Amino acid sequence: IFVVDASGSMGTVLMRQTKAAILHLLDKAYKDRSEAALVAFKVRGAELLLAPTKCLFLAEKKLRDLPTGGTTPLFAGIALGYNVVRMALTRTGVIRPLMVLVTDGHANVGGHAKRRVGEPMPMTLYEEVFALARKIGREKRMRTMVIDTEEKHPGSLGMAREIAVHMGARYLPLKTLRSRDIIQAVME
Numbered sequence: 001i002f003v004v005d006a007s008g009s010m011g012t013v014l015m016r017q018t019k020a021a022i023l024h025l026l027d028k029a030y031k032d033r034s035e036a037a038l039v040a041f042k043v044r045g046a047e048l049l050l051a052p053t054k055c056l057f058l059a060e061k062k063l064r065d066l067p068t069g070g071t072t073p074l075f076a077g078i079a080l081g082y083n084v085v086r087m088a089l090t091r092t093g094v095i096r097p098l099m100v101l102v103t104d105g106h107a108n109v110g111g112h113a114k115r116r117v118g119e120p121m122p123m124t125l126y127e128e129v130f131a132l133a134r135k136i137g138r139e140k141r142m143r144t145m146v147i148d149t150e151e152k153h154p155g156s157l158g159m160a161r162e163i164a165v166h167m168g169a170r171y172l173p174l175k176t177l178r179s180r181d182i183i184q185a186v187m188e
Contacts, residue, residue, distance in 0.1 A: 001052070001088070003081035005103035006042040007072040010149065019063045021183050026059045028187075037084050038062065041077025043070035044109060048080060052088055074103065075111030075129050078163075082132070085142050098143045099136070100186060101169070104150035105159030126159065133166035144169035145185065 002022055006015065022038060029036045036059070038050035050062045078101065085097050107125040111132075136144060146169045148160035164171035172185045 001037040001039065001081055001084050001097060001099045003039045003041070003046075003077050003099060003101045003103075004066075005072060005074070005077065005149070006040040006066060006068050007106075008042075008069045009072065009104050009106055010068045015066065015068050019066065021186075022063060023060060024183050025186055030054050035088075037088075039077060039081045039084060040066055041073050041080070042068070043073070044076075045073055046076040046080035048084060052084070071109045072103075072106055073109035073111070074105070074107035075125070075132060076109070077101075077103075078129065078132055078136070079111060082136055082139075085139075089141055096141060096143060098145065098186065100145045100147060101160075101163070101167075102147045102149060103160055103163075105148065105157065105161070105163055106150070107159070126162075129163060130166045133163050133169075137166060137168035146171050147185065148173045 022036070026036045033054065035052040035054055036050070037048070037052040038059070039046055040049050041047070049066065050059055053059065081099050081101065085099050088097050107129055110125050111128050136142075144167050146160050146164035146167065148164075148171065150156055150158070150160055161171055161173070163169075170185075
């Protein structure tokens with residue numbers, strides 16, 4: 001289950017390479033009789049663009065027109081990806097799903113996390129993302145990977161790495177993301 005940041009910070013080149021990798025993995029999934037799914041998040045929410053499927057033609061159709069732009073509702077994307085995983089776990093034949101989060105980790109739109117009784121302040125953007133990541137990390141029936149697309153420089157936030165730590169996920173930083181890097185990492 002790919003959870004892909006489609007916000008403006010991802011850019012068209014990065015999205016094109018991500019799409020190519022996902023299509024390659026879908027082709028492999030078809031040959032292995034596995035399934036793949038795609039969640040994209042941008043602007044104000046997340047959308048399940050491709051429910052778990054083995055149909056490469058349908059995947060190509062959905063991926064072809066996925067544009068980038070807007071703000072980054074990181075919490076919404078991760079939450080929807082996790083819900084897709086949980087739904088997959090209820091079906092027969094699913095052994096251990098892999099959720100691959102592809103993001104620079106920059107959140108600028110909050111989720112709808114509920115306040116706990118007695119909690120003085122609402123959670124910050126990252127507190128709610130980290131809380132969800134920890135919840136996912138406690139789920140032993142799935143595997144997780146975070147592919148960090150943030151350009152590294154002195155002002156880098158390193159939030160994708162933090163998400164991976166809270167999630168207990170495999171972390172893969174990429175200076176220049178190529179579709180074959182994603183393919184290799186997921187296959188490992």
